[in-house]
Amino acid sequence: xxxxxxxxxxxxxxxxxxxxxxxxxxxxxxxxxxxxxxxxxxxxxxxxxxxxxxxxxxxxxxxxxxxxxxxxxxxxxxxxxxxxxxxxxxxxxxxxxxxxxxxxxxxxxxxx
Amino acid sequence: xxxxxxxxxxxxxxxxxxxxxxxxxxxxxxxxxxxxxxxxxxxxxxxxxxxxxxxxxxxxxxxxxxxxxxxxxxxxxxxxxxxxxxxxxxxxxxxxxxxxxxxxxxxxxxxxxxxx
Numbered sequence: 001x002x003x004x005x006x007x008x009x010x011x012x013x014x015x016x017x018x019x020x021x022x023x024x025x026x027x028x029x030x031x032x033x034x035x036x037x038x039x040x041x042x043x044x045x046x047x048x049x050x051x052x053x054x055x056x057x058x059x060x061x062x063x064x065x066x067x068x069x070x071x072x073x074x075x076x077x078x079x080x081x082x083x084x085x086x087x088x089x090x091x092x093x094x095x096x097x098x099x100x101x102x103x104x105x106x107x108x109x110x111x112x
Numbered sequence: 113x114x115x116x117x118x119x120x121x122x123x124x125x126x127x128x129x130x131x132x133x134x135x136x137x138x139x140x141x142x143x144x145x146x147x148x149x150x151x152x153x154x155x156x157x158x159x160x161x162x163x164x165x166x167x168x169x170x171x172x173x174x175x176x177x178x179x180x181x182x183x184x185x186x187x188x189x190x191x192x193x194x195x196x197x198x199x200x201x202x203x204x205x206x207x208x209x210x211x212x213x214x215x216x217x218x219x220x221x222x223x224x225x226x227x228x
Contacts, residue, residue, distance in 0.1 A: 033216060042203055042219045043155060088155065097168040098143055098210050100217060102155040 002027055004091045006103035014111050019076045021106035023089035030094030032065060032072045037105075038085040046074075079110045114138045116220035118204050124226045125194055133189045133223045135204030144187045145205040145217060146179065148172070155203065161187065162210070194227045201225075 003026045013019050023032065031050040035043035047056055049065035049072060056063045062075045072089055086107045090100035117136045125131050137144050146158040160167040161179055169177075178190045187206075191198055201224050205217040 030211075035219075042222050045216045045218060048216055090155075092215075094211065097160040097162075098207055098215055098217070099145070099157045099160050099168055099170075100147075100155075101157065102147075104154050 002091065002093055002101050004089060004101050004103040006089060006106050008106055009104065010107045010109070012109040012111065013079050015081060016078050019079050019083070019108055021074050021087050021089075021108075023072045023074075023091075023103050025070045025091050025101075027070070027093065029069050029091045031092045032069075033090045033092065033100060034063060034072075034074055035088045035090060035102075036085050037088060041085075043088060043090075076108075079108070081110050081112055083108060084110050114140075116204055116206055116218050118202075118220040118223050120223060121221065122224045122226070124228065127196055127227055128193050131191050131194055131225065133191075133202050133204075133225070135187045135189070135220055136185050137187055137204065137206030138208075138218060139185070141206035141208050141218075143167075143207045143210055143215075144179075144181070145207075146189045147203045147205060147219075148200040149203065149222075150200045158189075158202075191225075194225075196227050199225055199227045 006023050033048045034046040037043045053067045054065040060077045064073045086105045088105045089103040119134045144161045147155050149155045158173045159169040176192045201222045203222045204220040207217045209215045
């Protein structure tokens with residue numbers, strides 16, 4: 001079946017350090033979406049990547065979609081305490097529905 | 113900014129009881145979804161809904177579950193006879209389109225269901 005894995009499960013950084021989370025799908029994706037969930041909160045949409053090899057930036061966040069459309073990464077430059085939360089990738093395999101298969105998530109802790 | 117709303121925020125029920133979780137999707141969205149998240153785990157797809165029909169459901173969404181759009185604004189998830197393992201956060205989501213532009217899903221704040 002369709003599975004999306006993420007590594008690492010947990011990352012603890014000092015404020016100002018960089019952070020990267022990696023996402024891998026068992027099969028080719030139609031697109032991939034990234035969400036951030038603060039502790040006790042709900043997933044908040046960050047970005048969608050559609051094209052093979054696509055790179056998108058949002059301020060300190062850089063998102064990449066692999067050439068084979070099976071993997072993706074999120075890189076945060078110079079983390080801040082406001083970056084704390086769990087980052088999920090969510091794979092969309094296309095077809096008749098828009099269902100998302102969420103990755104296992106990476107919990108980011110930032111120490112001031 | 114429009115948002116998805118959900119009620120109640122927390123529901124406590126006895127095992128075997130029926131519960132109805134309510135959602136109001138964003139008004140110009142046509143596609144609706146339910147997901148659940150067991151504490152500390154990833155978000156899992158339950159069902160997608162369009163044009164008053166289920167588009168797709170996961171293996172979690174068995175005969176105990178049903179969804180309905182009873183009027184022009186609400187979207188509900190019913191669990192007929194709750195089990196202990198149904199305890200989770202249930203998220204409603206909606207999207208404007210199915211594919212291409214505007215297909216990103218916006219999530220509500222969730223309903224925490226506790227089955228005792």
